[in-house]
Amino acid sequence: MLSTLGCSAPDPAGPGEDELGASEDTTDSTAGTEDESSTGTTEDESSTSTTEDESSTSTTEDESGADTTEGESEESTDTGPPPDCADMHLEGLPVLVQGNSADADDEFDSCLGYGVGGRDLSFTWTAPKTGLFSVDSIGSDYDTVLGLLPGLCEPEPWLACNDDYIDLGDVVDADSQVQLGLHEGESMTIILDGKRGSSFGDYALHIEELSCPAPEDLGDALPATGSGEVEWDHGLYTASCGGWGNELSFSWTAPAAGTYAFDTQGSEDYTVLYVRDEGCWGPELGCADATEGEEPWTSLTLDLDADQTVFVVVDAPAHDFGGNFVININPG
Ligand SMILES: [Ca+2]
Ligand SMILES: [Ca+2]
Ligand SMILES: [Ca+2]
Incomplete structure (x- = not known):
C-alpha cells in the first residue's frame, strides 16, 4: 500500500465504522506539512490536510487546483486515520486527488474482470452529508477502471463499476465515472485500477455531489x-x-x-x-x-x-x- 496518510481525527460516522479509530500512525511525509490554507476542504479542522509537498495529492475546493501536483504517488494527503485497508483516506467535498500510480501495487482485481495485473490505488471516503456522489478519474493519463465497495474496505459486493464513462465506439474515453448515494456518515471505498498491466501513470480522482432534478x-x-x-x-x-x-x-x-x-x-x-x-x-x-x-x-x-x-x-x-x-x- 502506498502509504501515508496524515492523520488527524476521524470523526466519522457511524457505529460500526470504528475501525477508523484505530489510528495507526502512518504518517510520514506529511507530518508537519499541513497547511489548511491549501485545501479547503475540511469539514472539521482536523481533517484536512492536504499537504504542500510535491507529491501528489491534493484535496481542493474546486477544480482549479488541478494542474498542480504531479509526482510520485506515494504520499500524502489526507486526513483522518485511514483504515488499514486503503492507501488513502479522503475527506471533504468536493475532493480532488492527483498522483502517479507507477509505484502502486496490484492489490485488487477490479470489477468487470479488468484490473488483473493493473496497479491500483484504494481510497476511503465518508460522506459529510446525505447525497448522491459521483467519483471520476477524468484527467488521468492512462486507461482506468473505477469500482466502489461498501463501507471501509468491505470486500464485496461491487456497488458500481465503470471502465470507460463515455464509450463512443471507435472513440474510447479511458476515463471512468461511477456514482453512489450515501447517507451522512456512511463510507465507501474507491478502487482506482489500471485496466491492464501496462495501465499506469498520472491519475486524477474527483468526488463531487450530484444534484438530482425532481423526478x-x-x-x-x-x-x-x-x-x-x-x-x-x-x-x-x-x-x-x-x-x-x-x-x-x-x-x-x-x-x-x-x-x-x-x-x-x-x-x-x-x-x-x-x-x-x-x-x-x-x-x-x-x-x-x-x-x-x-x-x-x-x-x-x-x-x-x-x-x-x-x-x-x-x-x-x-x-x-x-x-x-x-x-x-x-x-x-
Ligand atoms: Ca488491480
Ligand atoms: Ca443514465
Ligand atoms: Ca477505462
Missing part, C-alpha cells in the same frame, strides 16, 4: 404507469448494472406492504431499470439490464413497506439508445 411523481397509484421521450445523450444517473445513457426518473410510494413488479414493457429501445430507496441518494434496491435479453424490456420485483417511497429510473444502456420509455408498476 416525476407517480403518487401511490397502482397500477402505476409513466412514460416519456428519451433523447440520445449521456444522462445523469448510472447504477450497478449500467445505465450509461439518458434516462427518466420517477417517484412512487407503495400503498401497502407487499411485493411489487416494476417493468419497462412498451419501451421503444433497450432499457436499464433500477430502483433506489427514498430518493436519488438512497441505496439501490434492484437493478436490471434488458440488454441481456431479446426484448428491450426488463423487470424486477421488490418487497416494499407500506408508504415506502422509491426512486425509479428507466435508463438507456448507452448514449445511443432512446425513444419512448415506459415504466409500469403492478402488484407482484
Whole structure:
C-alpha cells in the first residue's frame, strides 16, 4: 500500500465504522506539512490536510487546483486515520486527488474482470452529508477502471463499476465515472485500477455531489404507469448494472406492504431499470439490464413497506439508445 496518510481525527460516522479509530500512525511525509490554507476542504479542522509537498495529492475546493501536483504517488494527503485497508483516506467535498500510480501495487482485481495485473490505488471516503456522489478519474493519463465497495474496505459486493464513462465506439474515453448515494456518515471505498498491466501513470480522482432534478411523481397509484421521450445523450444517473445513457426518473410510494413488479414493457429501445430507496441518494434496491435479453424490456420485483417511497429510473444502456420509455408498476 502506498502509504501515508496524515492523520488527524476521524470523526466519522457511524457505529460500526470504528475501525477508523484505530489510528495507526502512518504518517510520514506529511507530518508537519499541513497547511489548511491549501485545501479547503475540511469539514472539521482536523481533517484536512492536504499537504504542500510535491507529491501528489491534493484535496481542493474546486477544480482549479488541478494542474498542480504531479509526482510520485506515494504520499500524502489526507486526513483522518485511514483504515488499514486503503492507501488513502479522503475527506471533504468536493475532493480532488492527483498522483502517479507507477509505484502502486496490484492489490485488487477490479470489477468487470479488468484490473488483473493493473496497479491500483484504494481510497476511503465518508460522506459529510446525505447525497448522491459521483467519483471520476477524468484527467488521468492512462486507461482506468473505477469500482466502489461498501463501507471501509468491505470486500464485496461491487456497488458500481465503470471502465470507460463515455464509450463512443471507435472513440474510447479511458476515463471512468461511477456514482453512489450515501447517507451522512456512511463510507465507501474507491478502487482506482489500471485496466491492464501496462495501465499506469498520472491519475486524477474527483468526488463531487450530484444534484438530482425532481423526478416525476407517480403518487401511490397502482397500477402505476409513466412514460416519456428519451433523447440520445449521456444522462445523469448510472447504477450497478449500467445505465450509461439518458434516462427518466420517477417517484412512487407503495400503498401497502407487499411485493411489487416494476417493468419497462412498451419501451421503444433497450432499457436499464433500477430502483433506489427514498430518493436519488438512497441505496439501490434492484437493478436490471434488458440488454441481456431479446426484448428491450426488463423487470424486477421488490418487497416494499407500506408508504415506502422509491426512486425509479428507466435508463438507456448507452448514449445511443432512446425513444419512448415506459415504466409500469403492478402488484407482484
Ligand atoms: Ca488491480
Ligand atoms: Ca477505462
Ligand atoms: Ca443514465
